[in-house]
Amino acid sequence: MQKQRRYDGVVMGPDGNPLTLDDLPPPGTTRWVIRRKAEVVAAVRGGLLTMEDACQRYGLSEEEFDGWRKSIEKHGLPGLRTTRIQHYRAV
Template sequence: MSVSLPDGSRISRNDLPRPNEKRWTASKKAIVARAVHYSLIDASEAIQWYDLSMSELMSWIARDSDHGIEALKSTRIQYFRKNSS
C-alpha cells in the first residue's frame, strides 16, 4: 500500500524508518509525519513504533505541513518557532 503526496510523489510502508529509530534526521521525521498526515499509518502506530509522544509527532506534522522539511532540522527549530506566530 502507498499514498500519494501533494507533490505527486508516493510513499509506502517500505519508505518508513526502522522501528525504534534512534537517529532522527529531518528526512526521516518528514516521512513519518507525511505517513501519518496522509493516512498511510495511524498516529498510534507511529507513536508505538518510534517511541514518540503525541505532542512530538504532532509538532513534526505541523512543522512539515507549514514549512516543509527545513523546519524539521534540529538547527532550524528555533527559527520556525519564532516565525510561526
C-alpha cells in the first residue's frame, strides 16, 4: 500500500476516493468487512487518526490493528478477508 497524502483533514481512501473522519465507520462498529478495515487503516496511515485513537474508537487491540495493516501491505485488500486469513498467514 502506498503512503497516503494528507491535506486539510482528507486522505485518499482505499478505493481512491477522498476519506474524511465523517466517512469512517461509526465508533463502536463491530462488524468488520474488508472496506471498513481498509478505511480505518488508510485513516491512520494518512494521519486522520492515530493508531491509539482508532483502537479506542473501535475497541481494537493494537495487535489486531497492526494485523490489518500488515495484511494490506503484504496481500492487499484480499488479505483482510477473514475466511482466507489462515491461507494468507501461512504464506
